[in-house]
Amino acid sequence: MERPAALDVHNESVMACVRTPVQNGRREQFVEEFKTTARGLLALHDWLGAHQVTQVAMEATGTYWKPVWAVLEDDFQCVLVNARDVKQVPGRKTDVKDAEWLCQLLEAGLLKACLVPPKPIRTLRNLTRYRKSLIRDRQREANRLHKVMQETGIKLDTVASKLLGKSGRSMLDALLSGTTDPKVLADLAQGRLRAKIPALQEALEGSFTPEHALVVRQILAHLDFLDGSIATLSEQIEERIRPFASAVELLQTIPGVGQVTAEVIIAETGGDMSAFPTAKHLVSWAGVCPGNDKSAGKRRSGKTTKGSKWLRGALIEASKSAARTKNTYLSSQYARLRVRRGGNKASVAVANSILTAAWHMLSTGELYHDLGGDYFARRDPERTTRRLVAQLEKLGHLVTLQTATSTTPDVVAA
Secondary structure (H helix, E strand, C coil): CEEEEEEEEEECCEEEEEEEECHHEEEEEEEEECCHHHHHHHHHHHHCCCCCEEEEEEECCCCCCHHHHHCCCEEEEEECHHHHHHHHCCCHHHHHHHHHHHHHHHHHHCCCCCCCCCCCHHHHHHHHHHHHHHHHHHHHHHHHHHHHHHHCCCHHHHHCCCCCHHHHHHHHHHHHHHCHHHHHCCCCCCHHHHHHHHHHHHCCCCCCCCHHHHHHHHHHHHHHHHHHHHHHHHHHHHHHHHHHHHHHHHCCCCCCCCCHHHHHHHHHHCCHHHHHHHHHHHHHHHHCCCCCEEEEEEEEEECCCCCCHHHHHHHHHHHHHCCCCCHHHHHHHHHHHHHHHHHHHHHHHHHHHHHHHHHHHHHHHCCCCCCCCHHHHCCCHHHHHHHHHHHHHHHHCEEEEECCCCCCCCCCCC
């Protein structure tokens, strides 16, 4: 780069370094400090323009880089880099030295840019992430409600599958209004829960004190507020993701991927798969692929790399949902790996498969084609046969294999 600039961004200040060419092939360096206020960032913008800077690099330090990026992105080619990849060389470490070192790396073309999607996608991403935070808050609040109800001795959650369902909420409201008769409370059951009224009457016997009522009332009020906030955010997300409506519908053809997960995939990746040369680049960026740490012919660790925690979390939830589907490739993959590697690693592997399928689908526009729950058995029939025979032999059977015909069985077990 002929006229690079680098910024060492902090909460209150930005240290800027610019390197420009002079006569005899030499380079001249300018260093200046600016405030991160709106006026200070505009002064930084004008200062970079006065030096005819073409490219600006900055580290992804928390959220401090975002206002700086917003001011500069329209007039400069901004490069966001991972701080892990630009560690300072040993020696003195100051803000000036950090900015100078980052500028030298940019000048030499040694920086690898992070993915920063356009403004509309960044706005959508902020909404989906905040919605996920509220969903987590709601789950914590629901857990507090279960804990308080355990203290009262009322075991409603042992009979009703959902404490905050229609029937459960009606009973909780009745408790808050002063009704403590188990028969009256149990009669508020709706639907299939009415078949369990005798069990409900026994479960609703307890000691619901005014102190419990105070806490439960606040928890329910907080839950109602969170439900309203989540619904409002979902409406805004649905409106802003309308240009990607076809992609959202396409992604939902993958087992385990619902509306919310599809929206997160679009928001986190930008919906443009051209930013990732292959599906392997995407799954590595998301942190759902095995690590590669090998030396002297020995593999030391296969721990997954750090990636987008928001995308990874959504994919793990989708993989657990896919594992519960019937006769699908993903459920078969999960069951197959869970026995050998455990549930957590199996979930990551299924998440890898989901994201790989998403990359191909968004790149080509094709629908999801399921390979079927018997894919692994069809892929290597001999291996499947040996495994099943070994299981029968462990149970004490003597197995004789015969060629399949219309009248003879595949396996004869004695």
